[in-house]
Amino acid sequence: MEMKSAALIGLGAMGVFFAPRMEEHLGRENFCVIAREKRKERLENKGVTVNGVNYRFPVCTPEEGTKKDLVIMAVKDMGLDQAIEDIRNFVGDGTQILCVMNGVESEERVAAVYGWEHVLYSYMRMSIVMRNGKADFDPYWGKVYFGEAKNEVLTERVKAVSDLMERCDIPYKVEKDMMWGLWFKYMCNVGENLTCALLGIPFGMFRDSEPANEIRWAAMKEVQAVAKAKGIIITDEQMRRQYDTICRIPYENKPSTLQDLEAKKKTEIEMFAGSMVKMGKEEGIPTPICWMFLEGIKVLEEKNR
Ligand SMILES: NC(=O)C1=CN([C@@H]2O[C@H](COP(=O)(O)OP(=O)(O)OC[C@H]3O[C@@H](n4cnc5c(N)ncnc54)[C@H](OP(=O)(O)O)[C@@H]3O)[C@@H](O)[C@H]2O)C=CC1
Numbered sequence: 591m592e593m594k595s596a597a598l599i600g601l602g603a604m605g606v607f608f609a610p611r612m613e614e615h616l617g618r619e620n621f622c623v624i625a626r627e628k629r630k631e632r633l634e635n636k637g638v639t640v641n642g643v644n645y646r647f648p649v650c651t652p653e654e655g656t657k658k659d660l661v662i663m664a665v666k667d668m669g670l671d672q673a674i675e676d677i678r679n680f681v682g683d684g685t686q687i688l689c690v691m692n693g694v695e696s697e698e699r700v701a702a703v704y705g706w707e708h709v710l711y712s713y714m715r716m717s718i719v720m721r722n723g724k725a726d727f728d729p730y731w732g733k734v735y736f737g738e739a740k741n742e743v744l745t746e747r748v749k750a751v752s753d754l755m756e757r758c759d760i761p762y763k764v765e766k767d768m769m770w771g772l773w774f775k776y777m778c779n780v781g782e783n784l785t786c787a788l789l790g791i792p793f794g795m796f797r798d799s800e801p802a803n804e805i806r807w808a809a810m811k812e813v814q815a816v817a818k819a820k821g822i823i824i825t826d827e828q829m830r831r832q833y834d835t836i837c838r839i840p841y842e843n844k845p846s847t848l849q850d851l852e853a854k855k856k857t858e859i860e861m862f863a864g865s866m867v868k869m870g871k872e873e874g875i876p877t878p879i880c881w882m883f884l885e886g887i888k889v890l891e892e893k894n895r
Pocket residue numbers: 599600601602603604605624625626629664665666667669672673676690691692714715716717718719720846858
């Protein structure tokens with residue numbers, strides 16, 4: 591089956607990784623951004639500026655939706671419940687949904703409404719910042735990862751989404767073990783985003799500060815333990831190698847949780863630390879570092895109000 595049409599909900603930092611290339615390669619008539627009311631007006635009147643080019647993508651309201659082959663969801667955690675409702679008219683019998691958000695629970699939340707036959711696992715490995723509708727980034731640095739839980743042999747739907755990404759010139763990877771990939775990314779986010787957010791430090795401080803690294807490592811160990819209870823094995827060696835990756839990130843870069851705090855926005859702390867505390871309780875695994883992140887970062891949000 592060739593996928594010919596797509597809709598995107600969430601034209602933010604992650605959304606702009608997809609939208610320009612999807613509009614160009616699928617054709618304007620086969621691509622739309624889902625939005626309503628003020629957001630729709632803003633996107634139609636001002637658009638978004640990506641690498642210096644201003645785009646006015648076709649915008650459909652949830653009510654105007656028609657079935658699409660692929661739906662990409664790229665909202666933040668707080669917007670997910672609404673977005674799940676808003677995509678309803680775009681999901682037909684053969685539609686596949688990629689919910690590219692961070693965290694390990696978004697696919698389950700989407701599948702609880704639309705069924706697993708419509709949902710593939712997915713996540714993004716890249717860093718893009720969008721401010722005031724503008725983002726500048728290298729469109730070939732970083733990838734979208736997607737697939738079934740295991741991908742030793744590619745299913746028809748994974749092949750179909752891969753083919754669409756190829757045609758749209760969008761870098762992607764089908765990870766053999768998507769559950770491992772999803773949890774590894776989650777572990778890095780919990781360790782890095784939350785340490786940086788609580789302490790107010792950029793990525794580069796992990797190169798210089800041993801205590802910052804101790805906190806990062808302790809948080810990662812909590813995620814490793816919860817992952818193990820769920821049958822996903824992340825080794826210490828794999829965790830150690832992440833340090834080399836961190837050292838390649840520009841010194842002053844800040845993860846999204848700290849960016850959100852500095853912009854006085856609500857963070858995705860519930861998706862990162864809240865989920866860890868909840869899953870830790872369910873599995874009987876102590877998660878004191880994640881608990882401190884959860885409560886501490888909520889205080890920082892309160893300070894911003
Ligand atoms: N930025 C990054 O580098 C990375 C982000 N991620 C993850 O990807 C996800 C998305 O993050 P990011 O792109 O940075 O977030 P952004 O805040 O940049 O983008 C989210 C977008 O969704 C829009 N939106 C929210 N609800 C709706 C809705 N109901 N209908 C239509 N549009 C909606 C928002 O619009 P509005 O602005 O009008 O509210 C906003 O444009 C998060 O889970 C994040 O953790 C993962 C890897 C890297």
